[in-house]
Amino acid sequence: MNLPDKTSIAAAHDRIRPYIHLTPVITSASIDEMAGCSIFFKCENFQKVGAFKARGAMNAILKLTPEQRTKGVATHSSGNHAQALARAAKIMGVPSYIVMPKTAPEIKKKGVRAYGGQIFECEPTLAARESTLEDVIRKTGAVEIHPFNNYDVIEGQATCAKELFEEVRGIDVLIAPVGGGGLLSGTALATKYFSPSTEVLAGEPAGSDDAYRSMKSGKIEPAQSNTIADGLLTTLGTKTFPIIQAEVKDIITVSDPEIVNAMRLIWERLKIIVEPSCAVPFAAVLKEKSRFAGKRVGIILSGGNVDLERAAKLFSGA
Amino acid sequence: MNLPDKTSIAAAHDRIRPYIHLTPVITSASIDEMAGCSIFFKCENFQKVGAFKARGAMNAILKLTPEQRTKGVATHSSGNHAQALARAAKIMGVPSYIVMPKTAPEIKKKGVRAYGGQIFECEPTLAARESTLEDVIRKTGAVEIHPFNNYDVIEGQATCAKELFEEVRGIDVLIAPVGGGGLLSGTALATKYFSPSTEVLAGEPAGSDDAYRSMKSGKIEPAQSNTIADGLLTTLGTKTFPIIQAEVKDIITVSDPEIVNAMRLIWERLKIIVEPSCAVPFAAVLKEKSRFAGKRVGIILSGGNVDLERAAKLFSGA
Numbered sequence: 271m272n273l274p275d276k277t278s279i280a281a282a283h284d285r286i287r288p289y290i291h292l293t294p295v296i297t298s299a300s301i302d303e304m305a306g307c308s309i310f311f312k313c314e315n316f317q318k319v320g321a322f323k324a325r326g327a328m329n330a331i332l333k334l335t336p337e338q339r340t341k342g343v344a345t346h347s348s349g350n351h352a353q354a355l356a357r358a359a360k361i362m363g364v365p366s367y368i369v370m371p372k373t374a375p376e377i378k379k380k381g382v383r384a385y386g387g388q389i390f391e392c393e394p395t396l397a398a399r400e401s402t403l404e405d406v407i408r409k410t411g412a413v414e415i416h417p418f419n420n421y422d423v424i425e426g427q428a429t430c431a432k433e434l435f436e437e438v439r440g441i442d443v444l445i446a447p448v449g450g451g452g453l454l455s456g457t458a459l460a461t462k463y464f465s466p467s468t469e470v471l472a473g474e475p476a477g478s479d480d481a482y483r484s485m486k487s488g489k490i491e492p493a494q495s496n497t498i499a500d501g502l503l504t505t506l507g508t509k510t511f512p513i514i515q516a517e518v519k520d521i522i523t524v525s526d527p528e529i530v531n532a533m534r535l536i537w538e539r540l541k542i543i544v545e546p547s548c549a550v551p552f553a554a555v556l557k558e559k560s561r562f563a564g565k566r567v568g569i570i571l572s573g574g575n576v577d578l579e580r581a582a583k584l585f586s587g588a
Numbered sequence: 589m590n591l592p593d594k595t596s597i598a599a600a601h602d603r604i605r606p607y608i609h610l611t612p613v614i615t616s617a618s619i620d621e622m623a624g625c626s627i628f629f630k631c632e633n634f635q636k637v638g639a640f641k642a643r644g645a646m647n648a649i650l651k652l653t654p655e656q657r658t659k660g661v662a663t664h665s666s667g668n669h670a671q672a673l674a675r676a677a678k679i680m681g682v683p684s685y686i687v688m689p690k691t692a693p694e695i696k697k698k699g700v701r702a703y704g705g706q707i708f709e710c711e712p713t714l715a716a717r718e719s720t721l722e723d724v725i726r727k728t729g730a731v732e733i734h735p736f737n738n739y740d741v742i743e744g745q746a747t748c749a750k751e752l753f754e755e756v757r758g759i760d761v762l763i764a765p766v767g768g769g770g771l772l773s774g775t776a777l778a779t780k781y782f783s784p785s786t787e788v789l790a791g792e793p794a795g796s797d798d799a800y801r802s803m804k805s806g807k808i809e810p811a812q813s814n815t816i817a818d819g820l821l822t823t824l825g826t827k828t829f830p831i832i833q834a835e836v837k838d839i840i841t842v843s844d845p846e847i848v849n850a851m852r853l854i855w856e857r858l859k860i861i862v863e864p865s866c867a868v869p870f871a872a873v874l875k876e877k878s879r880f881a882g883k884r885v886g887i888i889l890s891g892g893n894v895d896l897e898r899a900a901k902l903f904s905g906a
Contacts, residue, residue, distance in 0.1 A: 294612065296634075315859045316614075534896065538695075541633045541892035543859040574859035578852065582900025
């Protein structure tokens with residue numbers, strides 16, 4: 271596996287296109303007025319499995335050798351990657367083994383089971399996830415498909431920004447959320463190759479600002495998990511961090527109240543469902559308005575998988 | 589004002605097109621599997637002001653004489669028509685006077701004010717609404733634009749089904765919600781002229797089934813208001829009822845729990861926000877599955893204006 275480049279990202283897009291949605295780009299006059307810039311929301315909440323993760327997982331499965339396909343794939347994931355991998359595996363007739371923390375939202379476990387994924391539950395710590403996964407791989411011979419620290423996955427996620435550039439010309443700034451950095455590094459590479467004049471930024475929860483700190487210190491800093499944006503709790507990977515260091519201009523951190531406010535605005539004004547993690551880049555744009563003033567801003571809305579009860583509690587401040 | 593026909597509906601569409609969205613049509617494999625038919629959701633929740641009402645109001649304002657434009661327009665409306673009329677009036681520089689019950693959702697009052705509409709609050713009874721409106725018209729000389737019992741409004745609402753037929757061929761059944769009947773009668777006329785082989789049905793809340801009973805008795809029956817679908821509490825009008833009698837095949841009534849279930853499925857599977865009234869036709873399709881089995885079914889999702897707190901309470905059964 272090599273660092274994705276222009277040719278390989280284009281090839282990945284052709285490879286996965288039959289299995290993913292070309293997601294819509296939406297705009298809102300009232301949101302633009304409020305933000306003071308022109309925002310193009312790339313709606314990966316409408317993607318298969320409700321998140322951009324469908325892209326990277328599909329690409330990784332399609333690149334397996336026939337022998338690897340027989341043995342299956344395994345991963346640990348708290349959410350959308352789990353469903354995405356189970357779905358991609360099912361489409362290609364590949365067994366999938368998913369290690370999930372007991373605390374993962376029920377809606378995400380249901381999704382994995384519906385796609386025929388076999389779930390192995392573990393304690394909600396990174397150590398427990400990794401040891402359980404090692405155990406599963408030892409027993410099954412499955413190939414690990416890491417949620418983000420994997421060039422095939424990064425290459426798949428890159429197709430999202432590529433699609434946006436194909437639909438909307440002249441984007442000045444593109445902003446994505448950052449957790450482990452799979453989407454962000456893919457977005458940065460796609461921008462480098464398909465829209466080099468566009469600046470790439472990231473939004474990150476202040477309560478899990480490891481990417482922000484890593485950019486400052488120049489080494490991968492450990493994540494905390496003091497935020498409602500539960501899709502962004504992971505630490506950067508050895509493959510994603512160097513790409514982000516090289517290609518991402520800046521990371522903007524936002525507080526949980528700023529995330530909830532942005533999420534509510536997206537629900538109310540755009541009439542679409544997004545999960546808390548997904549609202550982080552829009553929160554960043556609202557926080558640093560002067561930086562975006564008058565510009566054409568692309569925002570990747572990463573996913574829409576949220577328990578409605580949980581969302582209601584966030585909105586009511588409970 | 590005459591009954592809309594093929595030419596006048598096409599002219600209305602051309603007239604309002606610069607001021608409305610061509611709303612998307614969305615589909616979902618998981619919804620189709622559950623329903624046993626192919627459903628095409630016409631997303632008027634993404635329409636200007638968040639509902640199809642933008643169409644009829646815009647058409648009515650654009651058909652005013654210059655003198656009428658000077659004096660302004662007035663209406664009584666509990667919701668989406670109020671915002672739609674205020675918006676259309678603002679675009680054309682026409683004053684708008686909106687009579688609203690005190691109990692109307694705050695989000696809808698805010699919307700009217702944001703568009704420069706002048707609100708006159710009254711008790712939440714039809715008598716109070718009508719007498720307050722008469723008073724406003726006497727003082728201002730404004731033209732009344734009724735929310736549904738007005739051929740210009742019906743003509744505007746007809747453009748929604750016309751658009752759907754232009755995007756999706758071969759729809760076997762088209763189903764819309766029915767309250768006062770503006771959307772339903774417009775939908776029925778558009779179907780008659782632009783897709784005559786399509787059958788038109790309506791969904792109605794069982795707790796306000798006056799249209800269902802009117803179809804049985806052959807005369808306009810009074811509405812009750814024992815349902816969460818607060819956009820559908822009105823009684824049919826003298827202009828809408830004859831069109832519905834002539835062109836609508838059947839009305840399917842659904843209970844409030846069926847409406848909440850359909851609304852939750854739309855939020856969770858389609859990742860879009862719809863209001864309770866809007867979920868009624870989908871609830872009808874799920875209720876009478878055998879009737880729709882294997883067919884291509886169009887559903888008009890009428891609007892997305894709902895207080896998030898209220899929706900949360902509905903989902904939690906509170």
